[in-house]
Amino acid sequence: MNIITRIIRIFVPSYNKKMINIVLFGPPGSGKGTQADLLVKEYNILHISTGDLFRYEMGNNTPLGLKAKEYMAKGELVPDSVTIGMLENKVNANPDAAGIIFDGFPRNIFQAQSLDTFLSKKDTMVTCLIALDVPEEELVKRLLNRGKSSGRADDNDETIIRNRIKVYNSETKPVFDHYAEKGKSALIHGVGSIEEIFTRIREAVAASH
């Protein structure tokens, strides 16, 4: 934190309000995007989806977008060297956010460690990780269904979908334990109505801070 921010924090009490930083976690198709929209309304915080950021770059055919496309098309993770910088830029571009929902990030242990270091330099941290638990067959069904209207190539092919779930299980799932060791992870039953699931999430967030 720079010296000016420190001085402001001393004299303007509202500046000291703790950020609420929520990692919204779960396999592809678990409903993170839907629930993120509701969290944004409830807590008035910023939503950062790395998947959306990549799709925006791809849509504009930027070098970053073209790079990301190679991996996304196969259902693989985009390299950390690309992903982490992009995420940090987005956070840095919103210095006044009251908190952040991280959706699709961190997706492996290295990204989690990078996020912890990055946030601690800003005198803040991950408040909680909310994991949506949904059975694999339900995920595949939801994603194939989304593929009919979303135009997302990675939602139209069952082989790619299964690979995304495989990558989630091997690389991403350990991030749950990383935050569970700090007492910050909550597992939420992700099947039910959107409102029911949101109520479960709201209770878990309230219990975490």
Ligand code: ADP
């Ligand atoms: P979903 O969670 O439904 O798979 P996303 O929109 O979150 O969809 O991500 C789509 C794709 O973008 C992923 O399959 C992956 O290729 C890439 N991606 C998104 N976030 C990350 C990340 N944090 N690290 C690496 N790759 C990512």
